[in-house]
Amino acid sequence: MDAIYRITDLTKSYPLPGGGLLKKNRKVFRAVDKVSLEINSGDTFGIVGESGSGKTTLARLLLRLIEPTDGNVYYKGRDVFRLNRSELKKTRKEIQMIFQDPYSSLDPRKSIFNIIAEPLKVHKTGSLSDIHTRIVETLELVDLPTSDDFLSKTPGEISGGQRQRIGIARALVLKPEFVVADEPVSMLDASIKAGIIELMTQLKKKINLTYVFITHELALAYHFCNRIAVMYLGEVVETGNIDDVIQSPAHPYTRLLLDSIPPTEPDPDWLDKRFGKSDFSRNAEGCKFFVRCPNPKDSCLHFRPSLSEIKRGHMVACQLG
């Protein structure tokens, strides 16, 4: 398998409030923290984690919508942050994003035609009649009507499921190779959700797409993805083939997600009794999952594990696993 994306030590930090004017006093928060991953051509690569774990920030870095603090992202062997303007424009045609919220991601004042035409106009793809032909083809691909009446409607005049299909059509109209779908079904009703997942499955077969599929639902990733990365506080804590990760989860966070038990902050008395009066919030060098881990070791307080391979392609960042 060829890696279409190779991500190495990718980090995105944001300043924390406070710290004054002196640079050395300012504290930063790593929304994405030294992430290294490979996404292969043809993958449906799931990124799973609870809210705030850094999934969207990682996606935005992959598409160069934001600049990293550190690390590299190689797309087809080229560092996306070192592409010149024309290379970037060409690459932007190949990589597209489907957004979570079809309500806010589509301009409510524009017609369906103009929404889908916009990327074609930005990339100057042919005459108005070519644009019309391409839009009709793309609407057929996502099982939507192609009549002039439908094309002149605005997002407010169609259903939620149809709106997300428009979001998908807009992402596909430039015939991309790589699509990042950021929680594309989390705002939809169960019945509509199933239809969108089925559509994305069919599209992958028809037009040879590679997907990154962001979700907080492990069950959905299991159904749809072939590989997965589990994120916790900006770090990838486990990654591998979907069957390996779901059937033999090696990180305690993955296990908790699988049990559908939201891991909560444990009683500090329990931690104090076991580890003495430590300031766990200043556990700067230790495992980030320490205070929520059901069964931490003393050394987890001081040692931050990096990903290591436990089986071919199955990696975990935990010294307990």
Ligand SMILES: Nc1ncnc2c1ncn2[C@@H]1O[C@H](COP(=O)(O)OP(=O)(O)OP(=O)(O)O)[C@@H](O)[C@H]1O
């Ligand atoms: N521009 C920004 N400035 C400061 N902090 C940010 C910025 N963007 C994201 N963050 C922070 O980075 C962390 C990760 O955010 P991100 O949106 O990537 O999480 P997520 O996993 O996509 O969450 P969700 O499931 O809620 O969409 C959050 O704590 C968020 O508040």
Ligand SMILES: [Mg+2]
């Ligand atoms: Mg997000």
